Amino acid sequence: MPEPLMRYLIWPLVKFLVAFLIVQVIVAAMNYIERRLLGLMQARLGPNRVGNEVFEKITPRSLHRFIPGGLLQIIADPIKFILKEDIVPSSSEKVAYFLGPMLPLIPAFLVFCLIPYGPPPTFVVTHVNVGLLLILALTSTGVYGIILGGWASNNKYSLMGGLRSAAQMVSYEVPFGLSIVGVLMLCGSFDLVRIINYQADHIWNLFPQLIAAFIFLVAMNAENNRTPFDLPEAESELVAGYHTEYSAMKFAFFMLAEYSSMIVNCCLMVSLFFGGWTLAINGYGLTTGVLRGWGLAGGILGAVIFISKVMLFMLMYIWFRATFPRFRFDQLMDLGWKWMIPLALANIAVTAVVVLLGLQFNFQGEVVLSIAGAAIIAFTLFLLLRPRAKVIHARRVSEA
Amino acid sequence: MFDVHEMEVNFGPQHPSTHGVLRVILKIDGERIVDAKPIIGYLHRGTEKLFENMSYPMCIPHTDRMDYVASATNNLGFVETVEKLMGITKQIPKRAQLMRVMLSELQRLSSHLLWLATHAIDIGAMTPFFYCFREREQILDLFEEYCGARLTLNCMRIGGMPEDLPPGWLDDVEAFVDKFDAAIDEYESLLTNNRIWKKRTVGIGVISPEEAIDWGITGPPLRGSGVEWDLRRAQPYECYPELQFEIPIGKNGDTYDRYLVRMEEMRQSNWILKQCIPLVKATPAGDIKAKISRVVRPPEGEVYHSIESPKGELGYYIIADGKTQNAYRCHVRPPSFVNLQALPAMAKGHLVSDLVALIGTIDIVLGEVDR
Numbered sequence: 001m002p003e004p005l006m007r008y009l010i011w012p013l014v015k016f017l018v019a020f021l022i023v024q025v026i027v028a029a030m031n032y033i034e035r036r037l038l039g040l041m042q043a044r045l046g047p048n049r050v051g052n053e054v055f056e057k058i059t060p061r062s063l064h065r066f067i068p069g070g071l072l073q074i075i076a077d078p079i080k081f082i083l084k085e086d087i088v089p090s091s092s093e094k095v096a097y098f099l100g101p102m103l104p105l106i107p108a109f110l111v112f113c114l115i116p117y118g119p120p121p122t123f124v125v126t127h128v129n130v131g132l133l134l135i136l137a138l139t140s141t142g143v144y145g146i147i148l149g150g151w152a153s154n155n156k157y158s159l160m161g162g163l164r165s166a167a168q169m170v171s172y173e174v175p176f177g178l179s180i181v182g183v184l185m186l187c188g189s190f191d192l193v194r195i196i197n198y199q200a201d202h203i204w205n206l207f208p209q210l211i212a213a214f215i216f217l218v219a220m221n222a223e224n225n226r227t228p229f230d231l232p233e234a235e236s237e238l239v240a241g242y243h244t245e246y247s248a249m250k251f252a253f254f255m256l257a258e259y260s261s262m263i264v265n266c267c268l269m270v271s272l273f274f275g276g277w278t279l280a281i282n283g284y285g286l287t288t289g290v291l292r293g294w295g296l297a298g299g300i301l302g303a304v305i306f307i308s309k310v311m312l313f314m315l316m317y318i319w320f321r322a323t324f325p326r327f328r329f330d331q332l333m334d335l336g337w338k339w340m341i342p343l344a345l346a347n348i349a350v351t352a353v354v355v356l357l358g359l360q361f362n363f364q365g366e367v368v369l370s371i372a373g374a375a376i377i378a379f380t381l382f383l384l385l386r387p388r389a390k391v392i393h394a395r396r397v398s399e400a
Numbered sequence: 401m402f403d404v405h406e407m408e409v410n411f412g413p414q415h416p417s418t419h420g421v422l423r424v425i426l427k428i429d430g431e432r433i434v435d436a437k438p439i440i441g442y443l444h445r446g447t448e449k450l451f452e453n454m455s456y457p458m459c460i461p462h463t464d465r466m467d468y469v470a471s472a473t474n475n476l477g478f479v480e481t482v483e484k485l486m487g488i489t490k491q492i493p494k495r496a497q498l499m500r501v502m503l504s505e506l507q508r509l510s511s512h513l514l515w516l517a518t519h520a521i522d523i524g525a526m527t528p529f530f531y532c533f534r535e536r537e538q539i540l541d542l543f544e545e546y547c548g549a550r551l552t553l554n555c556m557r558i559g560g561m562p563e564d565l566p567p568g569w570l571d572d573v574e575a576f577v578d579k580f581d582a583a584i585d586e587y588e589s590l591l592t593n594n595r596i597w598k599k600r601t602v603g604i605g606v607i608s609p610e611e612a613i614d615w616g617i618t619g620p621p622l623r624g625s626g627v628e629w630d631l632r633r634a635q636p637y638e639c640y641p642e643l644q645f646e647i648p649i650g651k652n653g654d655t656y657d658r659y660l661v662r663m664e665e666m667r668q669s670n671w672i673l674k675q676c677i678p679l680v681k682a683t684p685a686g687d688i689k690a691k692i693s694r695v696v697r698p699p700e701g702e703v704y705h706s707i708e709s710p711k712g713e714l715g716y717y718i719i720a721d722g723k724t725q726n727a728y729r730c731h732v733r734p735p736s737f738v739n740l741q742a743l744p745a746m747a748k749g750h751l752v753s754d755l756v757a758l759i760g761t762i763d764i765v766l767g768e769v770d771r
Contacts, residue, residue: 044530
């Protein structure tokens with residue numbers, strides 16, 4: 001087989017399929033993990049039965065108590081989705097109704113070939129030097145499916161859900177994109193591999209870009225319509241929002257796209273602010289060079305580190321879901337436009353000034369910014385831990 | 401200037417957050433509510449008419465099914481009204497009175513827990529729902545231990561109580577009340593100081609004290625507006641005068657204040673329960689019934705009597721003809737029904753998201769609204 005064909009078509013395709021399958025398994029598992037973890041946080045059990053008998057038959061008795069209950073729920077859920085009746089409302093706009101669940105899937109899946117899972121070249125599907133821009137462009141098209149689906153269902157609640165999510169996603173694209181700019185200025189590249197290597201050689205971008213990381217975290221929650229920004233599907237207000245009228249596999253597609261883009265955003269978070277597959281500071285530790293020196297084992301170790309970090313952020317989504325109430329629509333917009341965007345712009349300005357001064361007077365900008373970040377962390381900890389007034393209660397008559 | 405396009409949305413009766421079968425016809429401009437019109441009657445069972453065709457003791461199970469999350473207080477209201485009609489209020493033994501108070505305070509706790517659970521999940525906080533149900537389950541277990549039923553208790557009789565407390569029941573209650581204050585702290589740690597919770601509740605659905613009185617609002621919504629009016633103090637019944645408790649009141653009359661008032665009410669109810677336990681232990685066992693005829697036939701006359709149910713003033717108006725064992729007419733003044741009337745005024749100008757918060761804060765039970 002000619003060498004270019006292997007290099008530019010077959011290998012990327014194989015790598016993409018492997019990455020895609022792994023991610024889809026994570027997506028399926030996330031459903032189970034989310035339900036179990038929410039159960040743990042909410043004093044209940046979550047799915048703990050499906051498949052227990054199977055595992056008890058095929059494993060030795062001594063292992064039984066180490067196997068978490070309900071593991072086959074991961075398989076049972078998709079089977080249920082496939083077997084359910086696929087209801088199409090008679091008054092819906094048929095073409096758009098079918099396109100609705102399909103459209104968000106395409107960008108959500110495509111993005112996976114742009115994310116570096118481990119040290120290049122083996123663990124990077126396609127090495128694009130403007131990878132970050134391409135990822136942003138692809139993920140922002142996901143909203144079309146939601147708008148189409150919400151509108152085509154011909155249901156007022158769906159329409160409101162679709163409109164809400166359109167406004168929300170468009171608004172939060174802005175701080176989402178702006179928060180990355182500081183990282184780009186520090187690293188001087190759109191290439192995720194170079195950004196990660198830069199972090200291994202200096203310091204995780206989290207510290208010099210603390211505010212940006214925070215904005216990114218909030219904006220990615222909003223992008224994915226997750227609590228506390230889950231207004232498009234707020235079940236207590238809009239029944240189920242844009243997917244009220246969708247059932248069976250079409251509904252599953254929405255879920256799949258949502259969880260896929262959650263993983264994409266977590267991957268971005270880890271790559272941009274948490275050092276990707278490396279575990280190093282100032283060039284010491286598990287840098288790309290060290291990992292590559294160990295060959296395939298090092299590569300796999302890098303991928304495992306990357307996926308562990310991603311999973312930590314996925315668990316964070318669940319933690320948020322168990323903790324926060326939901327914003328109201330106008331408050332969400334306020335937060336986005338009045339707080340997030342000015343904050344992101346200020347962050348860009350400060351970073352730009354420090355980086356330029358660093359170039360001019362020959363000091364390292366990220367050190368100064370890291371000290372500022374540490375100061376912010378200390379101040380926040382002070383605010384959180386300072387002794388505070390007792391729990392407020394309603395005035396009692398004897399006090400009034 | 402602009403052509404405002406209003407959309408009409410049918411909110412309910414099959415909607416996850418209308419707490420049953422409330423239907424609200426919304427006129428919305430974007431997300432802003434121009435007009436909200438509650439439509440009720442989907443759960444109408446003709447309870448008042450049923451009361452006319454059965455003897456007084458037979459009515460008690462039907463009162464359970466009005467406010468089905470607070471049946472003990474419904475029982476209490478009915479039996480007290482009949483007792484007042486018969487003039488035997490003073491004859492109720494101390495032990496029976498204390499048992500009634502304990503059951504209705506436990507019921508207040510369980511009703512408020514259900515309110516908090518649904519109110520929080522309406523606003524999007526998922527976890528308090530499960531925490532509240534964890535404690536509510538224990539209260540229902542206590543009910544089950546006493547009368548065998550968990551929801552529709554049918555636990556009071558005209559002239560006293562159906563049976564004495566089972567052995568060990570007071571200890572179980574004591575174990576529960578000792579833990580419960582910490583449980584309230586746990587709910588509050590999730591909500592009270594939460595920025596998002598405050599954003600969603602502070603300044604939403606403000607009712608001024610005057611408006612609240614004009615609407616006839618009672619219960620926590622009235623006290624949330626800063627009016628000190630609790631029937632347990634204002635028109636004391638049973639042995640409430642002997643018990644110590646405070647009436648929490650709000651300041652601004654918004655959803656957050658109503659939330660604080662109800663949270664504080666739970667603490668006060670818990671306090672009442674703590675006081676009751678030694679008092680009950682001091683009364684002779686088995687002294688739970690007044691010595692009255694088995695056939696309940698009140699003299700001719702009419703009476704209105706109301707108690708403080710978890711949701712507000714629950715009143716019964718009974719006319720007896722003195723000849724039969726049936727009421728000639730029995731009217732119920734359910735607090736939810738009256739409080740619900742303020743919904744359109746409260747909702748106007750707010751967003752759709754606030755509507756669910758408002759329905760939650762009024763704390764309606766449709767069984768009671770529709771009867």
